[in-house]
Amino acid sequence: MTKPIYVTQPFLPPLKEFLPYLEEIWASKILTNGGPFHQKLESALCDYLGVKHIALFANGTLALVTALQALRVTGEVITTPYSFVATAHSLLWNGIKPVFVDVDPNTLNMDPTKIEAAITPQTTAIMPVHCYGHPCDVEAIQKIADNYNLKVIYDAAHAFGVQCHCGSVLNHGDLSVLSFHATKVFNTFEGGAIICPDEKTKIRIDQLKNFGHVGEVTVVAPGINGKMSEFNAALGLLQLQYIDQALARRKEINALYREQLQHVKGIHCLNDAGEHVANYAYFPIQVQPDYPLSRDALNEKLKENGIHPRRYFYPLISEFPMYRGLPSANKANLAVATSASLQVLCLPIYPDLEKSMVQEITQLIASQ
Numbered sequence: 001m002t003k004p005i006y007v008t009q010p011f012l013p014p015l016k017e018f019l020p021y022l023e024e025i026w027a028s029k030i031l032t033n034g035g036p037f038h039q040k041l042e043s044a045l046c047d048y049l050g051v052k053h054i055a056l057f058a059n060g061t062l063a064l065v066t067a068l069q070a071l072r073v074t075g076e077v078i079t080t081p082y083s084f085v086a087t088a089h090s091l092l093w094n095g096i097k098p099v100f101v102d103v104d105p106n107t108l109n110m111d112p113t114k115i116e117a118a119i120t121p122q123t124t125a126i127m128p129v130h131c132y133g134h135p136c137d138v139e140a141i142q143k144i145a146d147n148y149n150l151k152v153i154y155d156a157a158h159a160f161g162v163q164c165h166c167g168s169v170l171n172h173g174d175l176s177v178l179s180f181h182a183t184k185v186f187n188t189f190e191g192g193a194i195i196c197p198d199e200k201t202k203i204r205i206d207q208l209k210n211f212g213h214v215g216e217v218t219v220v221a222p223g224i225n226g227k228m229s230e231f232n233a234a235l236g237l238l239q240l241q242y243i244d245q246a247l248a249r250r251k252e253i254n255a256l257y258r259e260q261l262q263h264v265k266g267i268h269c270l271n272d273a274g275e276h277v278a279n280y281a282y283f284p285i286q287v288q289p290d291y292p293l294s295r296d297a298l299n300e301k302l303k304e305n306g307i308h309p310r311r312y313f314y315p316l317i318s319e320f321p322m323y324r325g326l327p328s329a330n331k332a333n334l335a336v337a338t339s340a341s342l343q344v345l346c347l348p349i350y351p352d353l354e355k356s357m358v359q360e361i362t363q364l365i366a367s368q
């Protein structure tokens with residue numbers, strides 16, 4: 001095998017199609033601060049995703065930090081340890097204490113039945129993650145939030161284009177946060193967004209991402225610089241023309257993996273789309289005890305053959321030094337997440353991945 005195969009490869013439209021966008025930016029000399037491409041991308045994304053309001057950001061992490069500010073979340077927030085570290089970091093950046101609850105063994109999303117026991121008088125919000133793009137149990141979570149008067153902010157970094165029975169999964173909770181990082185299903189090199197249900201919140205978020213400025217001489221909040229540039233917004237507009245094609249390719253690869261792996265003993269394919277419209281952002285498999293190799297040994301074997309899967313999410317967020325002292329970070333509290341973090345391997349999936357390569361990968365996994 002010549003070229004290494006990584007877990008993902010960013011999707012890029014033909015370069016020559018981007019040049020007219022650049023010429024337009026050079027001609028207008030509008031580089032940022034809510035310019036024409038920024039406005040166009042916001043409205044194109046609202047249409048494509050089926051959401052009411054969207055505020056673009058320079059990246060998903062700043063969007064998470066700002067979402068918490070916009071809702072004035074304080075005290076303690078209930079979240080999941082089974083995610084990318086930015087989820088909990090956004091809480092620390094706001095001086096909020098994360099409280100980890102365990103995940104559901106089937107979806108690896110926050111287990112709603114574990115939430116109530118973690119609520120204290122300091123709890124003000126819940127921050128679940130639609131892990132691998134699989135929708136959380138949004139109804140159960142909302143019910144608890146309503147009962148205890150808590151906000152819900154979804155880290156929807158994996159959930160671009162995902163729909164459940166009532167439309168976009170991004171319309172659930174008080175706010176949802178997307179990432180358009182290079183490794184994500186839809187990318188603007190770096191980028192992110194907050195989906196919000198009403199115009200008032202969108203205006204507040206737009207102020208917060210621009211230093212808290214309202215007009216020329218008034219500053220109403222200690223905002224940050226979270227703005228997306230015209231370059232990134234233009235790139236997003238072009239990417240959007242290719243997104244359906246990219247998602248269709250991911251769907252085919254997903255189906256091929258499932259077909260090829262269905263009879264491999266000890267390998268369980270997670271994240272079955274089931275009832276919802278999926279985006280096939282990741283292809284997680286669970287390496288179970290009856291597979292001849294451990295998860296880490298299989299990972300090494302694939303790497304020796306030029307395939308580079310990723311152990312998302314190992315280690316758990318709760319195992320990093322700034323979190324592991326929290327009472328809720330105790331492994332006994334997080335048994336399902338701990339076991340998943342030792343068994344799950346995300347296999348390569350991206351639009352340009354050749355089908356023959358999927359077959360090579362599955363043969364390597366099956367040949368024990």
Ligand SMILES: *Cc1c(COP(=O)(O)O)cnc(C)c1O
Nearest residue numbers: 059060061084086157179180181
């Ligand atoms: C990618 C990711 C983020 C961070 O997004 P950036 O755009 O890279 O800042 C946050 N949460 C999750 C779950 C992610 O996968």
